[in-house]
Amino acid sequence: MATKEKTGGNAFVETVKTIVYALLIAGVFRTLFFQPFWIPSGSMKETLLIGDFLFVNKMAYGYSYASCPSLILPRFGIDIDAKDVCGVFDADNTRLFGGDPERGDVVVFRHPVSGRDYIKRLIGMPGDTVQLKDGKVYLNGELAPQEPAGEFAEVMERQGPEGRYPRCTNGPVGEGAQCLKTRYVETLPGGVSHTVLDIGTQASDNTGVYTVPEGHYFFMGDNRDNSADSRLAQQAQGVGFVPYENLIGRADRIMFSSAGRSMLFFWTWRGDRFFKAVR
Structure with a gap:
């Protein structure tokens, strides 16, 4: 009887040790190499969709407390x-x-005030001036050109765990109808091109001149009219300038994507987004 108790006790201890080792390895991997990130909002459409699941490369910019x-x-x-x-x-x-990050990188960073993880595109480097006029970006006084690229279409329905409806250029539209946004290809200094979406004229389309402090960066979402970013420093959800130490890593590749309310609903996974590069 004593032998059985001892054997059972050893098995329990080994199980606990296995779990602890697995958690430690996962923690080291997540801290030093790649951090999983689930896209909860539409601020980076169409580059990133609600429900995209990706790994963030934490080696790209080195390590800080935010790592x-x-x-x-x-x-x-x-x-x-x-x-x-x-x-x-x-x-x-x-x-x-x-x-050092590069202009145009899609970066996960720690919000300077709330401490929550955000993902946006790097637009302004330290020392740059940034201004928006009629929804177009001017960097150091020079226009970042935008070329028309048709329309971005999605179904008007509740999206992701938060269950929010998308905003539309042709809105309001009914449930199940096509929700459209105007699409452009924007080219930043250095040659990085990416798509941006426009819903309509709003206050954030025209700003004053921002001067990015040394050691800080200016971020914007690709879905320009639906993004709380560096333009909104004075508002509750605004980001403002992001310190270098708050960078967590670079988004390089989408692993898979779920169009449903949970990433566990595998029948809602988008077949065209497996291992898709983030550009």
Whole structure:
């Protein structure tokens, strides 16, 4: 009887050790190499769609306090922030093995105020001036040209876990109808081209001149009229200028994409987005 108890006890200990080792390996992998990221909103359409699941390359820009993983599960009362783990390394705006991001990169970064992870496109580099006129970007006084590229179409229906409806140029439209947005190809200095979407004229289409401080970056969403980004520094959800140390990594490739309310609904996965490069 004692032998059975001992054997059972050893099996339990080995199981616990296996789980702990697996969690440690996963934690190291997530901290040093690649962080999974689930796209919850439409601010980066059409480059990134709601429900895209991608891995963020954390080696691209080196490491800072923001590289430490956060674990936020409001349903279970869990809110472990990167600062709770690595806050001792905060506030010096430097990185270990630091690499410089390039204009046009799609970057995951830590929001300077809320601490939540955001994903946007890098538009303004340190020392740049950025201004929008009629929805077009002027960098250091020069226009980043936009060429018409037809329309982006999607179904008017609730999207993703938040269940929000898209905004449309041809709206309002009924449930199940085609929701359209005007599409352009924008080319940034250096030659990086990407699609941007336009819904209509709004306040953020015309801004003052922003001067990006040294050690900071200016980000915008590709879905320009539906993005809380560096243009909205004075608003509650605005991002403002993002410090170098708040960069988490570069989005390189989509692993898979779910058009449903959960990424576990495999029957809603989009067949054309497996291993799709992010550009």
